[in-house]
Amino acid sequence: MKRNGWKTNAALVGLLVALVAGPLWLIKSKDFSGADAQATEAISQMAPDYRPWFEPLFAPPGSEVESFLFALQAGIGAAVIGYIAGLLRGRMERERTRGGSDQ
Amino acid sequence: MERRQPDSRGWGGAAYGRWVIWHLFRAWKDAFYFVFSVNIFVKMYEREVSGVKQSGFWLLLSLGLTVFFFTASPQEAHAMHIMEGFLPLHWSLFWYAMFLPFFFLGLRSLARVVREHPDAKLFLGLAGAFAFVLSALKMPSVTGSSSHPTGMGLGALLFGPPAMTVLGSLVLLFQALFLAHGGVTTLGANGFSMAVAGPFVAYGFFHLIRKAGGNQKLAVFAAAALGNLSTYVVTSFQLALAFPDATGGVMAAFLKFAGIFAVTQVPLAISEGILTVLVWNWLVAQPTRELRTLPIFQREALEK
Numbered sequence: 442m443k444r445n446g447w448k449t450n451a452a453l454v455g456l457l458v459a460l461v462a463g464p465l466w467l468i469k470s471k472d473f474s475g476a477d478a479q480a481t482e483a484i485s486q487m488a489p490d491y492r493p494w495f496e497p498l499f500a501p502p503g504s505e506v507e508s509f510l511f512a513l514q515a516g517i518g519a520a521v522i523g524y525i526a527g528l529l530r531g532r533m534e535r536e537r538t539r540g541g542s543d544q
Numbered sequence: 545m546e547r548r549q550p551d552s553r554g555w556g557g558a559a560y561g562r563w564v565i566w567h568l569f570r571a572w573k574d575a576f577y578f579v580f581s582v583n584i585f586v587k588m589y590e591r592e593v594s595g596v597k598q599s600g601f602w603l604l605l606s607l608g609l610t611v612f613f614f615t616a617s618p619q620e621a622h623a624m625h626i627m628e629g630f631l632p633l634h635w636s637l638f639w640y641a642m643f644l645p646f647f648f649l650g651l652r653s654l655a656r657v658v659r660e661h662p663d664a665k666l667f668l669g670l671a672g673a674f675a676f677v678l679s680a681l682k683m684p685s686v687t688g689s690s691s692h693p694t695g696m697g698l699g700a701l702l703f704g705p706p707a708m709t710v711l712g713s714l715v716l717l718f719q720a721l722f723l724a725h726g727g728v729t730t731l732g733a734n735g736f737s738m739a740v741a742g743p744f745v746a747y748g749f750f751h752l753i754r755k756a757g758g759n760q761k762l763a764v765f766a767a768a769a770l771g772n773l774s775t776y777v778v779t780s781f782q783l784a785l786a787f788p789d790a791t792g793g794v795m796a797a798f799l800k801f802a803g804i805f806a807v808t809q810v811p812l813a814i815s816e817g818i819l820t821v822l823v824w825n826w827l828v829a830q831p832t833r834e835l836r837t838l839p840i841f842q843r844e845a846l847e848k
Contacts, residue, residue: 446825457818460811464684480804481627484787491787493629497724510723511680518676525670526826533830 625716625734626779628727635786640732646740650709657703663834664703667827671699672711674823679715683815685808693816694775697768698823700743701750702838712739737778746771760844764824769817776805 484491501507631639658665678695685691695715699708713735719725726734750767754760784798827835835841 446829450822450825453818453822457815460815460818461683464811480783480801481630483800483804484630484783491632493627497628497720497727500724501722507723511682514718514723515677515680518673518678518680521669521673522677525666525673528666529830529832532832532834536832 625719625726625738626730626783628720628724629729630727631730631733631782631786633729635782636729636732638732639730639736639782643732643736643740646706646709647713647735650706650713653704653706654710657707661837661839664838666834667702667838668699668707668711671702671708672714674698675708675711675715676718678816678819679719683812685811691776691805691808691812693812693819694738694742694772695816695820696738696742696775697746697764697771697816697820700746700771701764701767702840704839705740705743705747708743709735709739712743715739733782734779737782738775741778742771742775745774754844761821761824765817765821768820769813772813772816773809776809777802780805 501510654668657668675695675698678693680692682690682692694712696708696712699711713731716726716731716734716738720727720731720734746767749770750763753763753766758766780798780801783801784794787797788794789796789800
């Protein structure tokens with residue numbers, strides 16, 4: 442009952458990897474910059490007189506720190522998900538060993 | 545903007561392999577870490593229930609992570625929300641005005657969810673964490689630029705769109721304050737596109753597809769993917785309104801911005817759809833009592 446969908450899941454993971462890795466192999470002339478940087482460029486073409494009127498309150502000093510903060514964000518989220526995953530699994534096992542107290 | 549430019553380009557043709565591996569590594573670094581930590585926590589919990597206390601575990605884990613993060617490679621900023629200061633003041637205020645009612649609606653909705661389903665708080669945390677992780681995953685796309693998923697679909701399905709408005713806003717605020725990604729002045733606009741339009745579109749399509757007799761998993765996939773896409777369509781529209789094309793007006797500007805955002809976003813929307821279905825599959829594989837109390841599963845059967 443529990444593991445019969447693993448083939449579908451494996452296929453989905455494979456597709457996901459292909460989707461992300463595909464562009465890396467197919468496109469070699471671009472640097473994969475952020476889409477918002479490109480939008481900013483478009484703005485400067487369409488409205489050359491526009492000047493941003495507000496600077497970020499805090500900008501990570503350098504790409505190392507920025508990378509660290511992004512990874513930290515993913516890490517915090519992943520930690521919470523992992524904790525909940527473990528908790529749910531534990532509860533599931535407990536419900537099962539009690540003889541499936543509900544349904 | 546100089547900050548966002550990659551610092552070393554001219555590697556020459558011989559470095560292709562290194563270049564590809566470099567980008568693969570950067571894009572998947574967070575994803576690998578994600579799988580890694582999920583594993584650790586599952587194991588940790590299994591040890592907890594088996595009675596062996598792991599008191600030093602947290603310390604060890606955080607130490608390991610710190611080392612991991614500091615040795616991880618540098619990464620240029622990939623992003624897609626409207627950057628700080630890039631909306632004229634009146635548009636900034638306008639989008640705040642559009643966004644805030646949904647935010648307060650969301651606060652009430654959240655309070656109601658917690659009051660009526662106290663057991664469901666766990667899944668609220670899950671939905672929030674899912675959005676948190678996904679918006680840190682900057683993925684390369686077919687256009688040669690990068691963007692990230694939003695993770696709004698899952699929570700919108702489980703708890704309804706207004707609840708996700710609040711959680712999405714928290715993610716945006718975090719990124720605006722600590723990552724210079726998006727911005728405080730553009731928070732209203734970014735909040736409206738990601739935390740209002742995204743969840744509502746996702747929720748709407750899910751129920752539309754279910755009413756039309758569509759498969760539950762297909763509905764989850766389409767909801768997450770279209771919710772993601774809609775965020776960038778709205779972002780393009782917001783930019784077009786603020787910066788209409790000199791000759792073609794708002795419509796021409798919209799097409800131009802949509803060309804930048806939405807095309808990059810299509811493969812990522814598909815990725816987000818797949819990720820959401822994977823989490824969904826995992827959720828319905830563990831049908832605990834708490835899961836069944838969620839509003840959506842009182843209407844929907846748990847299809848495996």
